[in-house]
Amino acid sequence: MKAVFLTDQGRVRQHNEDAGGIFVNKDGHRLAVVADGMGGHRAGDVASEMTITQLKNVWEDSSGISTAGEAESWLRNQITEVNNLLFHHAMSHIECDGMGTTIVAAVSTDRFVSIANIGDSRCYLLNESGFKQVTEDHSLVNELVRTGQISREDAEHHPRKNVLLRALGTEKAVEMDIKTIIFEEGDLLLLCSDGLSNKVNEKEMSAILTNEDSLEQKAATLINLANENGGEDNITLAIVEFFEFSEGDE
Numbered sequence: 001m002k003a004v005f006l007t008d009q010g011r012v013r014q015h016n017e018d019a020g021g022i023f024v025n026k027d028g029h030r031l032a033v034v035a036d037g038m039g040g041h042r043a044g045d046v047a048s049e050m051t052i053t054q055l056k057n058v059w060e061d062s063s064g065i066s067t068a069g070e071a072e073s074w075l076r077n078q079i080t081e082v083n084n085l086l087f088h089h090a091m092s093h094i095e096c097d098g099m100g101t102t103i104v105a106a107v108s109t110d111r112f113v114s115i116a117n118i119g120d121s122r123c124y125l126l127n128e129s130g131f132k133q134v135t136e137d138h139s140l141v142n143e144l145v146r147t148g149q150i151s152r153e154d155a156e157h158h159p160r161k162n163v164l165l166r167a168l169g170t171e172k173a174v175e176m177d178i179k180t181i182i183f184e185e186g187d188l189l190l191l192c193s194d195g196l197s198n199k200v201n202e203k204e205m206s207a208i209l210t211n212e213d214s215l216e217q218k219a220a221t222l223i224n225l226a227n228e229n230g231g232e233d234n235i236t237l238a239i240v241e242f243f244e245f246s247e248g249d250e
Helices: 043-060 068-092 140-146 152-156 202-209 215-228
Strands: 002-008 018-024 030-038 103-108 112-118 122-127 130-133 177-182 188-192 235-241
Touching: 002 018, 002 030, 002 215, 018 043, 018 235, 030 043, 030 188, 030 235, 043 068, 068 103, 068 112, 068 177, 103 122, 103 188, 103 235, 112 122, 122 202, 130 202, 140 152, 188 202, 202 215, 215 235
Parallel strands: none
Antiparallel strands: 002 235, 018 030, 030 103, 103 112, 112 177, 122 130, 122 188, 188 235
């Protein structure tokens, strides 16, 4: 398993409200997370940072997650705990009123990946079948597309594109999507905030991920392209590549 995480403020925003990382637990399994914070008075970065710090600490102390059911339960339970943490923090700190964050998180082992998401941060999979988005955006525009009221082309330029139907920390209870996919030799997982997916299309993402560059170079190229295309938002991504373990691999 190889993985890389990269975040960038972009060309317009005054500060970075995205957060994320790639963390390893006691069994050597990885948790990749991207969170895109929102809220006034810089509360967005509070929400995303709290989310990542909490998940990192719990994950690095965890072990014994060997099945998809165990990985999905861990994601559901811990993201629910983070929701409670954020909600009560916002209730007790007036400057954080209304804060929240998107989240996309992936637990990867040498046999499968379990993915959870809330909001419009995404997970894509590159495998022998091609490149595809494996999460569903919890956004007003995606709901309009899903119900046939607008086309996917219309969605790209819709004036309410940034309106979310779900976020972490904004309500007492939260719903999340969780699924497990098989992860095989050579497969790549891309997690990203909408600062990337709004500026780099799937064809461009696929072309960059399938070239001969290192994971670090691929990540930097994706960030650079999002900035070249405007960079109006913070840009954050994690790439996880699966390969067979051999002696000395981490």
